Amino acid sequence: MILEKVIILISILISYFLQTSVDFFSLGKIKPDLLLILTVFFALYRGSFAGLWVGFLGGLLQDINLGGVAESATEIRFYIGTHALPKTLIGFFMGKISGKIHKEGALVLFMLHLSVTLVKGFMEFFEVALFHNAKSAQTIVSIIIPEAVYTALLSIFWFKVLNWAMPQDDYHR
Numbered sequence: 396m397i398l399e400k401v402i403i404l405i406s407i408l409i410s411y412f413l414q415t416s417v418d419f420f421s422l423g424k425i426k427p428d429l430l431l432i433l434t435v436f437f438a439l440y441r442g443s444f445a446g447l448w449v450g451f452l453g454g455l456l457q458d459i460n461l462g463g464v465a466e467s468a469t470e471i472r473f474y475i476g477t478h479a480l481p482k483t484l485i486g487f488f489m490g491k492i493s494g495k496i497h498k499e500g501a502l503v504l505f506m507l508h509l510s511v512t513l514v515k516g517f518m519e520f521f522e523v524a525l526f527h528n529a530k531s532a533q534t535i536v537s538i539i540i541p542e543a544v545y546t547a548l549l550s551i552f553w554f555k556v557l558n559w560a561m562p563q564d565d566y567h568r
Contacts, residue, residue, distance in 0.1 A: 402561065403445075406433060407453050415460060420549065425538065427546040430457055430478075431515060432508065432553045434486040439498050440561075443490025450486030454479030474523060481518035485511055501551045508550035512543035 438446025516539030
């Protein structure tokens with residue numbers, strides 16, 4: 396039980412490090428959301444409660460470091476909760492429908508992550524537009540679709556890595 400929680404925490408930290416510190420995965424300003432892929436993975440294989448907590452912790456970690464939205468070249472505003480809320484909700488709902496999804500097909504994973512990343516992007520857009528500054532939200536829109544496509548493509552590979560690191564036998568409900 397404790398070892399399982401340590402493995403989950405280590406996987407969150409590794410995904411966070413790869414997403415924020417390594418530019419190997421970035422294509423210009425577009426970076427894949429590895430924490431979202433991890434959230435969906437745990438939601439599909441461990442259920443809604445695991446997806447909820449992985450999404451919350453990963454999103455909060457991302458908010459603390461990356462939650463900034465550029466107001467200008469010199470001013471960045473940080474909005475805590477901008478990433479945590481969408482990832483938490485997505486983790487919960489993906490866990491609820493996990494029994495109805497075929498988790499092994501590459502096309503299914505691509506379409507699933509494409510739609511989930513689009514939903515997450517628009518949730519972040521509306522959060523920033525409603526609660527903060529509509530002008531800041533416009534910068535998010537130019538990133539939503541390319542990030543969704545890139546995350547969806549990378550999710551096929553990333554799911555294979557996660558399945559190898561955490562075999563399915565231990566993580567099926």
